[in-house]
Amino acid sequence: MVPYYAMTIVIAALIWGLFAMSLDLLVGYTRLYSFGHVASYGLGAYSSALLILHFDIPVPITIFLATGIATLIAVPITWICTRTHGVSFAMLTLAFAQLGYAMLFRFKEFTGGSNGLPGITRPAGPFGLDFFQSKIGYYYMVLAFLIASFLICRNIVNSPFGKVLSGIRENEMKTQALGYNVRNYKWFVAIMSYMFGSLSGALFTPYAGFASPELFFWLISGTVLIMVIVGGSGTLIGPIIGGIFFILLEHELSEITQLWPLAFGSVFIMFVLFFPQGIWGIFTTISKKSKSNPSESGHAHS
């Protein structure tokens, strides 16, 4: 149970954990470095903001609808992006995200331009249920979404489909030569990744009470990538930990020191250079070692 005063920051941390996990499907399992993952977050965030402002639909339903809308938009975009790989993929996703960012300012009357959309509430319902309006209720809802998404993603990556993705990660040409339609696999996983990313964005606006163009700014794509790598890419649980860990750490450290972003960047570079397996990867290696060591020493003694 989380103490009430900490609830606000914990909800943000869970949302970011979900966001980072969604990117892991692309980065960790398929080695598609997306530099435009903010597009999913921003689309989800603006969809739920607009749905609440214009239709006042109960908040859980809003989140499903917003995720659905954002995912539909992602279908053609990811189709184009997954025609490519490597650096081109990174640049193409960045281009689409920037196009979305520019569109926010083009359709001002709709998106609020640089002011964004303030005054987003959490509409009550469905069936007169007002539990999700409260902060505690919303916390449980976010937690439930995170756990459900994690279970779905784990099933995906452990399925035969997920094994083909790992094949693409290790050797795309070879996987294609084995007769798999690599493009469609990449397309499908990109859609899934965008879907969970937009879910996290859709959860953000009713929590924060606003949507602003910053939710669409490209630096967020980099930040979330950092969380995935530091947490441990290709593990799902690692990026969740990475996301939660960073938001909580940022909250704690930014109160005592101005140096937070400096530490953030340095830690990130250290991880890329020396611990590419990330926090979760280090943790599992250590726990494996400590498990295997006693048995080895046992053999030596016997």
Added chain:
Amino acid sequence: MDFFSFLVIQSLNALSQASILFFIASGLTLIFGIMRIVNFAHGALYMLGAYIGYTVAIYTGSFFLALIIAPILVACFGIVFEKLLLSPLYKRQDGGAYLMVTFGLAVILAEAIKLTWGADPKGVQIPEMLRGIVIVFDFPFPKYRVFLIIIGVLMALSAWLFLEKTRIGLLVRAVSQNPQMVNALGTNVVFIRNLVFAIGCGLAGMGGVLAAPMVTAFLGMGSSVIIDAFVIVIIGGMGSFLGSIIGSLLVAFVLVFGAYYVPDLALAIIYLLMLIILIVRPGGLLGKEE
């Protein structure tokens, strides 16, 4: 103002903007061409150049001295960065790792600059001889922008001559095509790479010094310009020097004329242009597909 002089003045504006964009984009494309590194920190290096330029101009009182010293310092910084953080990654064969390390550096640099120079924008004075205006077809045009156009053209010409007419330029082009072969023929490929990385960083730094009198040196100037530079390099073709010139001109003209005719759409047009080119010609106008 009749249509013809409007066209001339706006074109000159676009050319001066293209000049600054060229400084950033050409460095980016040179580095990519020879090292296959997409340098996310390039915008931060441009910002670093602007701030160092500001300090040098304050202490020496000379903008032109700043224009020489700042790029050299930025280039030195680039070499240190390459030696310390990029070279350990060369054997890993993973383009994503470069993206991430350079992105990390961009974050660090932005913060370090904030800590060193503070959060307020720093205005840089235009030197005495470049203040004021010249008259073009009876209309005033700032002298400093004329200076930008001239220095941009000079830099493009000398870089082209360097690449096409000198022996080192020949080696640079050779390394970008087949580094193993050049290495086998007895050339120090590592030296060529360091040189190009330094030149690329120095160009970004110089762009920063040149931009500072117009937009002031401010935090965040790096993160907006890096995206423009990416667009240019993608449109022109990653690794193509000529492509970066064409891309800079294209983007600057669309921005300047777009801001006049379709103010809300100018940015969107540029990204759309980049998307179309990426889809139709994934390697860019003058590049080859990877």
